[in-house]
Amino acid sequence: xxxxxxxxxxxxxxxxxxxxxxxxxxxxxxxxxxxxxxxxxxxxxxxxxxxxxxxxxxxxxxxxxxxxxxxxxxxxxxxxxxxxxxxxxxxxxxxxxxxxxxxxxxxxxxxxxxxxxxxxxxxxxxxxxxxxxxxxxxxxxxxxxxxxxxxxxxxxxxxxxxxxxxxxxxxxxxxxxxxxxxxxxxxxxxxxxxxxxxxxxxxxxxxxxxxxxxxxxxxxxxxxxxxxxxxxxxxxxxxxxxxxxxxxxxxxxxxxxxxxxxxxxxxxxxxxxxxxxxxxxxxxxxxxxxxxxxxxxxxxxx
Numbered sequence: 348x349x350x351x352x353x354x355x356x357x358x359x360x361x362x363x364x365x366x367x368x369x370x371x372x373x374x375x376x377x378x379x380x381x382x383x384x385x386x387x388x389x390x391x392x393x394x395x396x397x398x399x400x401x402x403x404x405x406x407x408x409x410x411x412x413x414x415x416x417x418x419x420x421x422x423x424x425x426x427x428x429x430x431x432x433x434x435x436x437x438x439x440x441x442x443x444x445x446x447x448x449x450x451x452x453x454x455x456x457x458x459x460x461x462x463x464x465x466x467x468x469x470x471x472x473x474x475x476x477x478x479x480x481x482x483x484x485x486x487x488x489x490x491x492x493x494x495x496x497x498x499x500x501x502x503x504x505x506x507x508x509x510x511x512x513x514x515x516x517x518x519x520x521x522x523x524x525x526x527x528x529x530x531x532x533x534x535x536x537x538x539x540x541x542x543x544x545x546x547x548x549x550x551x552x553x554x555x556x557x558x559x560x561x562x563x564x565x566x567x568x569x570x571x572x573x574x575x576x577x578x579x580x581x582x583x584x585x586x587x588x589x590x591x592x593x594x595x596x597x598x599x600x601x602x603x604x605x606x607x608x609x610x611x612x613x614x615x616x617x618x619x620x621x622x623x624x625x626x627x628x629x630x631x632x633x634x635x636x637x638x639x640x641x642x643x644x645x646x647x648x649x
Contacts, residue, residue, distance in 0.1 A: 350376065350603055351428060351547065352637045363596070365425050366416045369547060370589025371596050373582045375603025379611050380579030384572075392572035396519070397528075397565070401555070402580045404534045408541020409581065413588040416546055422646060428547035429638045526563045536562075544585045 350372045355365055387393050416424055517528040536558050555577050559570035589595055 350607070352640075354599070354603075355425070356637065356640055363599070364594065365428075366589065366592075366594040367596050368599065369416070369424075369428075370413075370586060370592070370594040371599040372603055373544070373589060374586025374595065375600045376607050377579060377582040377586055378604045379607040380575060380582055382608070382611070384576045384579045387572035387575060390572070392568055393576050394521070394565070394569055394573045395576075397526075397559070397563075398573050398576045398580065400528070401533060401537055401577055402584075404537035405541035405544070405577070405581055406584050408538040408543075409545040409584045409588055410541075411538075412542040412545020412547075413585070413592055413594075414545075415542075416594070417592060424546055426642065426646075427543075429642050431543060431547055433635070433638060524566050524569065526559075526565045528563055532558070532562055541581065541584075544581050545588065 351368055354363075354368050354372070358368065384393070517530065519526055519528060536554070540554055556567075556570045556574035559565040559574060560567055563570075565573070586595075
C-alpha cells in the first residue's frame with residue numbers, strides 16, 4: 348500500500364503516469380508475494396484448488412480494471428485508489444479498537460479481569476499466586492467459548508455471511524478440514540477484487556482472507572496462506588496486463604522489486620522490536636497523510 352502513493356508523489360513532476368506506477372508496482376510486489384507463498388507452500392498451508400478457482404474470475408476483473416484505466420481520466424483513477432486506501436485504513440483502525448477483549452474469571456473468591464490484547468499474556472496481580480494449570484485451562488476454555496460466540500454473532504451480522512447463504516454451493520472435503528464454495532459469491536467478489544486490482548495495482552489480500560474464513564468456512568491458517576497465494580497470482584496477472592497495455596517502466600519495476608524484498612526483511616525485524624499496535628498506528632497515520640497529499644497534488648497540482 349505504501350508503494351503506489353509514495354512513488355506517485357515522488358514522480359508527480361516527472362510526467363510518469365499513475366497507471367505506469369500501478370503496473371510497475373504490481374509486477375514488483377509479485378516478487379515479495381512469491382517468496383511468502385513459497386514459504387507457505389513448504390509448510391503445507393496452501394489450498395491450491397481453492398486459489399485457482401478464485402483467481403479465474405479475478406483474472407477477468409483484472410483485465411476489465413486495466414482496460415478502464417486507458418479510458419478514464421487519471422485523476423479519477425487516483426481518487427479511486429485513495430478511496431480504497433482510506434477504506435483499508437479505517438478497517439484496520441476499527442479492528443484494532445475492538446482487538447482488546449476483557450474476560451472476568453473467578454479465582455479463590457476473587458473476581459479477576461484478564462485482557463486478551465493481540466495474544467499478550469495477562470499479568471497476575473501483585474500479592475496473588477499464579478494460577479494453577481487447572482485454572483489456566485478453565486480460563487483458556489472460557490476465552491475460547493467467548494471468542495466462538497463473538498465470531499458466530501459477527502458472522503450472523505456479516506454481509507459476507509449473508510451473501511454466502513445463497514445457492515448453488517459446492518462442498519469440498521479435505522483430510523483435516525472442509526468448506527463450502529458459494530459460486531455466486533465467488534464470482535462476484537473475485538470480479539470486484541480483480542477490477543480494483545487492475546485499476547490501482549493492489550492484490551486484494553485484505554478482502555480475500557476474510558471471504559475465505561467468513562464466507563467459505565476455511566480455517567484461518569489455510570485462509571491466510573491461500574489468500575497470499577491468490578494475492579500473488581493477482582499481482583502477476585495485473586502486472587502482465589499492464590505491461591501489455593504499455594503501462595510499465597523497467598527501471599521503476601527494478602527499484603520496487605528490490606525494495607519490496609529488502610522491505611520484507613526490515614519489516615520482520617521491526618515487528619520484533621515494536622508492538623503491533625504501534626506499527627499499525629504508524630502505518631495508518633503515514634499512509635493517510637501520503638494519500639491526502641497525493642489527492643492534493645493530483646487535483647490541485649500543488
